[in-house]
Amino acid sequence: MTAARDLTRYCAAPACDLNLAGWPHVPWDCDAPLPAPTLRAETIAGLPVERRPWVQGSARAFARLNPGLVPPREPGEELPGELATDPWQHERLREQEVTATFGERPEAGLRAENASPDPARRQAVIADRAEFARLHALDRDLLLASLARLPAGSLDLSERSVLDARFHAFLLSDHPAAVAERCRRRAAYLDDTARHRDALFGWLGKVDPTPLRPGEAFDERVRRLAAITRWLLDQQAARLVAEVGEPDAVRVDHQRARYGRYPARWTGPVAARQPIPPERPARIPHQPRTRRHRDQRRGGDDHER
Numbered sequence: 001m002t003a004a005r006d007l008t009r010y011c012a013a014p015a016c017d018l019n020l021a022g023w024p025h026v027p028w029d030c031d032a033p034l035p036a037p038t039l040r041a042e043t044i045a046g047l048p049v050e051r052r053p054w055v056q057g058s059a060r061a062f063a064r065l066n067p068g069l070v071p072p073r074e075p076g077e078e079l080p081g082e083l084a085t086d087p088w089q090h091e092r093l094r095e096q097e098v099t100a101t102f103g104e105r106p107e108a109g110l111r112a113e114n115a116s117p118d119p120a121r122r123q124a125v126i127a128d129r130a131e132f133a134r135l136h137a138l139d140r141d142l143l144l145a146s147l148a149r150l151p152a153g154s155l156d157l158s159e160r161s162v163l164d165a166r167f168h169a170f171l172l173s174d175h176p177a178a179v180a181e182r183c184r185r186r187a188a189y190l191d192d193t194a195r196h197r198d199a200l201f202g203w204l205g206k207v208d209p210t211p212l213r214p215g216e217a218f219d220e221r222v223r224r225l226a227a228i229t230r231w232l233l234d235q236q237a238a239r240l241v242a243e244v245g246e247p248d249a250v251r252v253d254h255q256r257a258r259y260g261r262y263p264a265r266w267t268g269p270v271a272a273r274q275p276i277p278p279e280r281p282a283r284i285p286h287q288p289r290t291r292r293h294r295d296q297r298r299g300g301d302d303h304e305r
Contacts, residue, residue, distance in 0.1 A: 009038035012053040017202070019057030021195075031202070117209050125201050128237065132194045135240070136187065139248045143183035149176040155276060157181045166277040172255055173266030177276060179248070186244055193240065200229055 011018070011025055013032035018025045024044075027036040044052055050059075154177055162168040171178050207226045213219040244251070256262040265274055 008041045010041065010044055010053065012037045012039045014053070014057070014060070016057070019054045020061040022054050022058030022061075023195075024052075024054050121204075121208065125205075128197060128201070129194075131237070131241075132190060135190055135244060138244075138246075139183045139186060142248055143180060143187065146176050146180035146183060149272075150180060157276075158184070160279060164277075164280055167279075169259070169263060169266060170274075170277050172252055172259065172262065173274070174268055174271040175266065175274060175276070176272055178266075178271075182248060182252070186248075190244065193236075197233060197236070200233060204229060 009026065011027040011032060013019060013027070013036045016032035016036065027038050039047075039053065049055055157177065158181070160167050162171060171182060204226055207222060212223075265271065
């Protein structure tokens with residue numbers, strides 16, 4: 001059977017907001033004017049990694065945020081592969097994106113822009129970004145201090161699950177690795193949530209200036225969906241402040257109180273001397289016992305009656 005071809009077309013606009021943010025996307029999701037240049041999925045797959053539009057875009061955004069490190073280039077010019085694929089440069093880009101002021105973000109193209117004609121809605125987007133910057137700043141110093149205390153070759157805990165009771169207790173501890181992992185997971189959660197919210201705000205910004213088409217069912221459904229999306233974004237913002245709106249020490253105290261009798265060995269300076277709980281071995285799936293036929297139990301056809 002012939003394998004199905006992937007007919008997806010990806011946006012290849014050099015200066016669109018999502019390519020500059022390093023996101024692969026279809027052309028109607030970004031701020032590039034239609035018709036935007038596109039590349040088929042099979043063409044993308046054949047390109048070197050450093051020449052893919054979103055990899056070049058993230059490198060171009062890094063160059064804009066760091067003019068002292070990278071000489072300025074033309075908007076459509078490709079950047080060298082070592083800049084486009086270097087993990088350290090990408091990590092610097094992520095840090096710059098988190099701490100950038102609102103004025104730098106539109107200039108660098110790191111966020112989907114809100115084109116709403118309503119000033120109150122534009123102000124809401126600015127306030128949302130400022131709130132995420134504040135939430136990121138709460139534990140940034142603690143995260144950096146904890147990372148500095150970690151010895152070389154520390155375990156990667158990013159794949160460990162809190163469903164493991166021993167690891168959950170460790171994650172609430174004062175062990176430097178636990179503090180660093182808590183702050184890292186919180187920062188990753190904020191980063192992922194901010195990106196999703198920006199994508200939705202960008203879509204709402206495209207809906208707002210679209211002229212009304214009374215009587216058209218599609219227009220009514222889109223605007224009803226936009227209203228529901230705004231309500232869900234408001235609800236999410238309220239939950240986010242309740243979840244991660246306090247410093248790490250306050251959040252941990254609340255979680256330890258819900259834990260019950262939290263082990264004393266995991267608190268204070270002594271926690272740093274405790275070993276990290278090992279990962280539980282994977283359970284061997286239960287193998288159902290094969291049922292034998294009655295004739296086999298009796299010895300088959302050779303059984304004497």
